[in-house]
Amino acid sequence: xxxxxxxxxxxxxxxxxxxxxxxxxxxxxxxxxxxxxxxxxxxxxxxxxxxxxxxxxxxxxxxxxxxxxxxxxxxxxxxxxxxxxxxxxxxxxxxxxxxxxxxxxxxxxxxxxxxxxxxxxxxxxxxxxxxxxxxxxxxxxxxxxxxxxxxxxxxxxxxxxxxxxxxxxxxxxxxxxxxxxxxxxxxxxxxxxxx
Numbered sequence: 001x002x003x004x005x006x007x008x009x010x011x012x013x014x015x016x017x018x019x020x021x022x023x024x025x026x027x028x029x030x031x032x033x034x035x036x037x038x039x040x041x042x043x044x045x046x047x048x049x050x051x052x053x054x055x056x057x058x059x060x061x062x063x064x065x066x067x068x069x070x071x072x073x074x075x076x077x078x079x080x081x082x083x084x085x086x087x088x089x090x091x092x093x094x095x096x097x098x099x100x101x102x103x104x105x106x107x108x109x110x111x112x113x114x115x116x117x118x119x120x121x122x123x124x125x126x127x128x129x130x131x132x133x134x135x136x137x138x139x140x141x142x143x144x145x146x147x148x149x150x151x152x153x154x155x156x157x158x159x160x161x162x163x164x165x166x167x168x169x170x171x172x173x174x175x176x177x178x179x180x181x182x183x184x185x186x187x188x189x190x191x192x193x194x195x
Contacts, residue, residue, distance in 0.1 A: 079151065080151060080152050080153035080180065081124075081152070081153065081179075081180050081181060081182060082094065082127065082152055082179040082180065082181050084181065084185065085185075086185060087117050087125065087127055087181060087185045087186055087187065090127045090179065090181045090185060091112075091115050091117075091127045091128075091129055093179075094127060094128075094129045094154075094177060094178075094179050095112050095129045095131070097147075097150065097152070097154075098129065098131055098147075098175075098177060101143055101146045101147055101150075102133060102135075102143060104146065105135070105139045105142045105143045105146065106135075106139055107133060107134070107135040107136075107139050107143075108133065109131045109132075109133040109175075111131065112129050112130060112131055113130045113131060113132055113174070114128075114129070114130035114176070115127075115128065115129055115130075116128040116130075116176075117186055117187065118186075119183060119186060120180060120183075122183070123182070123183050124180050124181065124182060124183055125180070125181045125182070125183045125185060125186040126178050126179070126180060126181070127178065127179055127181055128157055128176055128177065128178040128179075129176070129177055129178075130158070130174065130175065130176040130177075131174075131175055131177075132172070132173065132174045132175075133172075133173055133175075134164065134170050134171070134172050134173070135170060135171065135173065136168060136169065136170055136171070137169065137171060140161070140171065140173060144156070147177065152179055152180075153179065153180040154177060154178065154179050155177070155178050156175065156176070156177055156178075157176040157177070157178050158174070158175070158176040159173065159174070159175050159176070160173070160174040160175075161173050
C-alpha cells in the first residue's frame with residue numbers, strides 16, 4: 001500500500017461521511033416546527049404565589065424586631081450567669097465570692113468542703129460550693145443579705161446552723177451556695193451506665 005492509495009481511501013471515507021451527515025441533517029432531522037409546551041402553572045396561581053411572597057416579605061421587619069427584643073431580654077436575664085471557661089473556674093469564682101463577702105462581714109470562710117455540678121433545665125447548669133465557718137448571728141444575717149445583693153444568680157441550697165458554747169454566742173454554719181452557668185461548661189455525660 002502506497003501513500004497515494006491511502007490518501008484516496010481516506011478522501012472517499014470523508015466524502016461518504018459528509019454525505020451521511022448532510023442527509024441526516026436536512027432529511028431526517030430537517031426543519032420541523034418547534035413544539036409549544038404548555039405552562040406548568042396558570043397565571044392566577046403565579047399571582048397567588050407572588051402575593052404570598054410579598055406578604056412574607058412584609059412580615060420580615062416585624063419578625064426582626066421581635067428577634068431583637070427577645071435577644072435583648074435574653075441578654076438581660078443571662079447577665080447573672082457566672083462567666084468562666086470551665087465549670088471548675090465557675091466554682092472558684094463562687095468560692096472567691098463567698099470568701100470576699102465573709103471577709104467584708106468580719107469572719108473567715110476559707111476552703112471548700114464540697115463541690116457539685118449538675119444540669120439545670122436544658123440550657124443551663126448549676127455549680128455548687130459548700131463551706132463551713134463560725135460567725136456571730138448578726139454577721140450571718142449581714143452575710144446572707146450581701147449574698148442576695150450580688151448581681152449573679154445565686155441561691156442557697158442548704159444551710160445548717162449549730163449553736164456554739166462560747167461567750168460571744170457564735171454559731172457554726174455549713175452553707176451550700178449555687179450559681180448558674182451555661183450548659184456548655186458542664187462535663188459531658190459518659191456513654192453507658194445503669195439501665
